Amino acid sequence: MGQDQQPVAQILLQLLRSLGILHDEHARSSEKEEPVATTIGTERELSEALNNLIALDFDAIEAYEAAINRLDNATYAEQLRQFKGDHERHSRELSAIVRDLGETPTTHASMKSLLTQGKVVLGNITGDKGILRAMKSNENDTNTAYEQAVARDDLTPRLQEVLQRNLADERRHRAWLEACLARL
Numbered sequence: 001m002g003q004d005q006q007p008v009a010q011i012l013l014q015l016l017r018s019l020g021i022l023h024d025e026h027a028r029s030s031e032k033e034e035p036v037a038t039t040i041g042t043e044r045e046l047s048e049a050l051n052n053l054i055a056l057d058f059d060a061i062e063a064y065e066a067a068i069n070r071l072d073n074a075t076y077a078e079q080l081r082q083f084k085g086d087h088e089r090h091s092r093e094l095s096a097i098v099r100d101l102g103e104t105p106t107t108h109a110s111m112k113s114l115l116t117q118g119k120v121v122l123g124n125i126t127g128d129k130g131i132l133r134a135m136k137s138n139e140n141d142t143n144t145a146y147e148q149a150v151a152r153d154d155l156t157p158r159l160q161e162v163l164q165r166n167l168a169d170e171r172r173h174r175a176w177l178e179a180c181l182a183r184l
């Protein structure tokens, strides 16, 4: 009996395939799954990298806030306030891009804030020179992070443009701190 049923089932399957029901359905779903899965994987990895940058920008914001509150020199404090504003803009712009990628942007500093802010707040740092030196050390980290980000090969032109602009900001922050420290 089983021998009789087998060919009938096969004929039925062939008929369904020839009508474009089974074969096409199957082909379409397997064609669909692969590229979608690949795209999701790539976008998730990219958004994770962007979230790491956002967290680092939040670290920098916290560190700048602490530094601004402790600086004696009002001119330095004003300059650092502008740098803090750059980091706030970075986090806003990158958050919008992460949302466009279908992921959730980070809303707070990373664990690294203990290091970045700590360099200013907890490190027994006294005097403007010490604070600026700590901020320069923080800016070394942000420069490195953005240099690595712009070197990625999965960036859209828009993202490349945003990251290059942010890197230019980071270089400007560090250059100002270096020049300022050289005079002190």
Ligand SMILES: [Fe+2]
Pocket: 060, 083, 087, 139, 142, 169, 170, 173, 174
């Ligand atoms: Fe910076």
